[in-house]
Amino acid sequence: MQKSVAITYRQGLWAAMLGLFAIIIFILRPQTPAVFLLWLAALGSIVVRFRFNNTKGLLVELAVWVFLALLIDGIFLLAYPVAMLLIYEGRWPAAAAPIMLWLVFAPFDAAPLAAALYAVGTGLLLYGWHLSQYSAQQELDAHRERLYGYEREREDLLETQDGISRLSVLTERDRIAQKLHDDLGHELTGANLALRAFEVKCPDSAGEPSFQSIKEKLEASVEQLRESVELNRPEESLGDERFRKLIERFDFCPLDHRRNGTFEKLTPTHWHLMASVLKEAFTNVQKHSRATRVEVELYADETLVRLLVRNDGVQSESAPAGMGLRFMRRRLEGVGGTLSVHTDYHFTLVCVIPITFEEVES
Amino acid sequence: MMTILAFTFRRLWKQPLVLGLMFVLPFIILLIPVTGAEETPRFQYGLFALGLMFVAVMLSKLVIEDRQLKTIVRIASTPVSHRTYLLGHLLAYFLVAIVQITFFWALSLIRWDASMTFFLWGYGFLLFFAVMAIALSLFWHTLFKTYTISLAVYSIVANIIAVIGGLMFPLAMLPDDIRRVAVVMPTYWYSYGLEYVAEGDYRGAFLSLCILLGFAIIFLSVGSTRRFE
Incomplete structure (x- = not known):
């Protein structure tokens, strides 16, 4: 230089x-x-x-x-x-x-x-x-600020990408474990039960060595299946569980959590996005506000899911114009959602995500 | 600050040449008699002030040495602030200068015959001049990287300042054009002030003291900038 x-x-x-x-x-x-x-x-x-x-x-x-x-x-x-x-x-x-x-x-x-x-x-x-x-100095400062913004966004993007790939791996493992448990597991258990019934019904043929071998093998495979289902279930909390854990861990001030509506249609990506928004909101509360009470309201129906986080601490004026929130908003807009912030007496953050993600051109 | 002051004294004590020079100089000046129409030892006080300028620059050698040997970087990593560092050093130099001034002044009381008013004002002028000289040398040392170059250039500049400032011969002997330039020299106001004292104009003398102090403030503000190399 x-x-x-x-x-x-x-x-x-x-x-x-x-x-x-x-x-x-x-x-x-x-x-x-x-x-x-x-x-x-x-x-x-x-x-x-x-x-x-x-x-x-x-x-x-x-x-x-x-x-x-x-x-x-x-x-x-x-x-x-x-x-x-x-x-x-x-x-x-x-x-x-x-x-x-x-x-x-x-x-x-x-x-x-x-x-x-x-x-x-x-x-x-x-x-x-x-x-x-x-x-000239002003212009230079503006450029510098933009550069810092880009750098921060790049870091966030990498982090998001990492999170999403991990999330999809975990979701897939969860799905496989579920599938094994629901389909194969039930079939095998059914076969096992049928074999036992047969054993009671025809005690003569039950004494045959080949029958015993079938029975042992079937029992062993039921056991193995249970083990592999257990092993495949992700240890990291996913979806709703992760969301709930975030709420449980928040101890900055009393928290009021309400939810209503139906949550069946929510995919892990929805939960992941909402957990990110919640995390960002909690960080903001801890960093910049003097909140004494935080409300978290979750609503979902067939078409959309809406998350509201509100705190009564007045946002300090010196706080920078929420780089994290800006980035969150961009991420939500990427899937057709919105993020809005209201600051009057309370600081309110509303996040709406459609159940069916829109195809948004990058 | 006391630690820095104590260490500065200890380091000054290790410079016998400077300390020796400081106490030999008054004796040499004392040999010069007051002659001619002069009633006061103004010329001798001027010469002593010239000596004081050199003494100040030699004392403040420590500051430039600290920078040269990167000691200042180490000090910057301690909880000592730059202001404390400077205050400790400057105070030590000033105390040493006070000792020398008092020594010279006491001897001058015995050696020359002048009114007590002149001697009292003279003592004040010497003190203010010492402050100014220390500030000047601090400022001067920030301009150079090594002590040798700094001292070499200073000895030329200080002599010029002394000549046109009227430390070496009376101001009346200066041509008008040079006198007009010389007003920007602090030495001019030192000899000018002593001239005022000799003439009995104490308002002018007081203003000259203020001017010396003003120079000291300006030199200190510029010279106190922290520099690492």
Whole structure:
């Protein structure tokens, strides 16, 4: 990366100030100690303000200077740096005061006039410079902010992708285990029972070794099937279970959880999305609010599922404009859902997801 | 801050050359008699102030040395703030300078014959000048990376400042054009102030003291910027 060697407008202001003070020294010759002290006080106050980045107390400083200057006949010297600084900062009405002061007190000579023109000219020049640098800085900041946003989104996307692939593996394993248990398991158990009935019905043929072997094998396969179903069932909680666990673990403040409607049609993806929204909402509550109560309301019917999270803590104003929520909203919009936020007295978050996902073009 | 102050004293104590020079210098100046129409030892006080400028820059060697040897980086990693560090150092230099000034001043009381008012004002001027000189050397050392270069350039600049500031000969001998430039030198106001004292204009002398202090504030504000290399 190329190192920037551009002169900042601050350095420009320094140079202009020194130039102004040099002009006062060489042209106006403030050789009496009082005038020089005034000159030095102006320089010192500017140096101190710039060094310690202090823009407060300017009025006090001005009052002190004016008081000092009234004691001696050098008051018009004061107008130069003040006018220049005020023009540079773009405070036009305030800049009129030192210029008026100068008009009243300065002798109508070529030298003070030249110095005044220099002060006003450089002030204007620096003001323009300041403006252009400021807008460039703003633009740079906006770009930087966008870049950070993209980076964060990329991370979130990777995380989501990871989560979804894990979720689909787990769902599939769950489905297989269910299938094995429901279909094959029942068939095998049925066969086992039928065999036992046969054993009771025809005790003669039950004594045959081949029958015993069939019976043992069948019992062993029922046992093996049960074991594999147990092993295949995912340990990580899925769907509704995960959602409930999130609610149980929340201990920041009392929580009120209500649900109504039918939840049969919800797929693991629905639960996954809602769990993500809930997690984000809980994080926000813990980070940025002073909530004393949180409500979670879940409703589902044939067409949509709606999640509402509300807390009574006023959202602190300094909180950044929810990058996490923005990202969540984009994810939900990707499947045809919405996420809306209301902040009046409460902070309310409403998430709606359709039961049938829309095909959304990326 | 006391730890830093104590260590600074200990390190200063290890520079016998500087300390020796500090106490030999007054004796050399004391050999110069007050001659001509002069009634006060203004010229001798000027020479001593020149010596003080060099003493200050040699004392504040520690600051630039800390930067050169990266000690300042290590200090920055401790809970000691930059302000405490600077305060400890500057206070130590100032205390050493006070000892030297008092030593010179006490001897000058015995050696030269002038009014007590002059000596009292003179003591004040020496103190304020010492503050200014220490601030100036702190500022000066921030401009350079190594002590040798800093001292070499300083010895040239300080001599020029001393000549046009009227430390080496009376201000009246300066041409008008140079005098106009010389007002930006702190040394000018030192000798100017002593001239005022000799003439009995104490308002001017007081303003000159304020100007010296103003210079010190400006140099300190610029010189106190933290630099690591």
